[in-house]
Amino acid sequence: MSHPDLCPDPIFMLGILMRSGTNFLYDLLSLHPDCDVPTPVPEDFLVHCADLLVEYVASVAANWRSHWGVEVNQDILRQCLGKGLISFVTWRVGDDDARTRKRIITRTPSVRNLELFFELFPRAHLLILVRDGRAVVESSVKSFGANYETMMRHWAKAAQTIVRFDQSHRDSNSKYLIVRYEDLYVNMQEELLRIFAFLGLGADAYDFDAAASLPVKGSSELRDRGEDAVHWQPVEKWSGFNPINRWDHWDRALHERFNWIAGPYLAPLGYQEKRYSTNRRWWLVWNHLMDVKWGLRETVRLHVFGNLPDGIKAWLIGRIFADKNSLTQTLRKGYPQ
Numbered sequence: 001m002s003h004p005d006l007c008p009d010p011i012f013m014l015g016i017l018m019r020s021g022t023n024f025l026y027d028l029l030s031l032h033p034d035c036d037v038p039t040p041v042p043e044d045f046l047v048h049c050a051d052l053l054v055e056y057v058a059s060v061a062a063n064w065r066s067h068w069g070v071e072v073n074q075d076i077l078r079q080c081l082g083k084g085l086i087s088f089v090t091w092r093v094g095d096d097d098a099r100t101r102k103r104i105i106t107r108t109p110s111v112r113n114l115e116l117f118f119e120l121f122p123r124a125h126l127l128i129l130v131r132d133g134r135a136v137v138e139s140s141v142k143s144f145g146a147n148y149e150t151m152m153r154h155w156a157k158a159a160q161t162i163v164r165f166d167q168s169h170r171d172s173n174s175k176y177l178i179v180r181y182e183d184l185y186v187n188m189q190e191e192l193l194r195i196f197a198f199l200g201l202g203a204d205a206y207d208f209d210a211a212a213s214l215p216v217k218g219s220s221e222l223r224d225r226g227e228d229a230v231h232w233q234p235v236e237k238w239s240g241f242n243p244i245n246r247w248d249h250w251d252r253a254l255h256e257r258f259n260w261i262a263g264p265y266l267a268p269l270g271y272q273e274k275r276y277s278t279n280r281r282w283w284l285v286w287n288h289l290m291d292v293k294w295g296l297r298e299t300v301r302l303h304v305f306g307n308l309p310d311g312i313k314a315w316l317i318g319r320i321f322a323d324k325n326s327l328t329q330t331l332r333k334g335y336p337q
Contacts (some may be wrong), residue, residue: 008103009087011035011199012126015134016158017111017151019139020131021181021243023107024215028184028192029105033205036102042146043108045083050113053081074120075119082120083216103199111158114165118174125199126174127176128162130269131181133262134247134255142220142246143230147318148254149294152261159265174205180270188212216241252276297321 013027015022022043022139030037061074089106092198117126134156140146184191189208196203215234221241247254253275263273276283297317305313 008101008125009125010089010106010121011104011125011127012047012121013107013129014114014117015129016111016131018108018109019136019142019143019220020048020129021184022107022129024181024214025127025179026105026107027214027217028188028196028211031197031207031210032103032201034102034299035105036202037105038319044089044106045108045110046089046106047114047117048099048108048110048112050116050317054078054116054119057081068228078119079122081256082122085120086124103201105226111161111165114161115168117176118169119168121266125173126176127195128165128176128178129181130159130162130178132244132271133159133245133266134258135181135243135245137258138246139243143218149257149261149288149290152258153294156262159262159269163265163268178269185244195236201241219243220246235333252272256283256287257290260290293321 013022013025013029026037029035057074057077060077086104090104111128114128117124125283136155137146137148137151140151141148162178165176169176175198175235177195179195188211192206192208192211193203196206214237216237217234218230219235219241220230221243250258256276259275266273297320300320301313301317302315305316308316
């Protein structure tokens with residue numbers, strides 16, 4: 001097992017949510033000769049659960065007495081725990097001199113506890129991958145049968161977390177970079193060069209041709225090509241593959257609901273709302289009614305079915321509130337445009 005202080009600073013990648021492209025960026029970085037990916041699990045969720053470690057440190061420190069003259073403060077203890085987590089990520093490297101000189105990549109499709117990241121990993125480089133919320137929502141619905149409203153709210157919460165983090169850290173010395181999936185896909189070489197410059201990685205030995213021809217993994221479009229389910233086995237990229245505008249077919253109801261829930265976070269992350277100018281009052285009332293429906297749904301989920309197994313709970317909620325693959329099953333007829 002290599003000591004974390006003997007390895008270069010690790011590269012952490014946090015995606016805004018699942019379906020945000022973390023596999024794609026991970027595979028691109030893995031092509032760099034100075035990067036290594038010996039992580040024991042594909043997605044480690046180390047930061048996702050960081051609040052438990054912060055609580056642990058606070059609980060331990062609460063037992064320290066001032067008259068002991070303890071010099072170790074909570075910041076140092078948190079950082080030592082962070083080094084322990086890095087040891088877990090790098091344990092497969094061993095004592096191989098060639099591998100200990102490489103940058104370890106770790107990924108998680110979640111930004112929960114993002115604000116605690118540098119308390120545990122002050123030396124690490126952090127890549128925050130974002131993707132248009134409408135594409136994330138549609139891909140989740142298409143891939144896993146997720147609920148539109150639920151995914152819109154998940155994306156809004158995660159986007160808010162990133163925006164607030166950026167606002168509080170942009171003038172600091174913290175080493176983080178926000179990457180848009182769309183920029184990475186459309187302008188791959190330019191965006192990779194920006195990422196390499198941030199990470200301190202040279203670009204001369206990188207195979208950009210291999211990057212451009214990476215196979216497709218886990219795309220929601222696999223179902224359209226006859227696959228029974230989404231999978232992560234590499235598939236050669238086919239003609240017409242375009243993961244950018246998954247939501248092109250959305251009707252006004254979906255756009256209005258997304259704008260209502262998550263619209264404020266599109267512009268700060270570089271995206272634009274699809275806006276409508278007609279019948280604004282009608283849609284204002286409709287969104288308020290949908291909020292009431294969501295509130296009832298959550299009340300039933302938490303307080304009526306709260307003790308049931310998650311699978312049964314989800315099935316009952318879906319039956320009662322007409323959730324399956326539609327935001328507005330019961331109201332979709334007769335919308336004004």
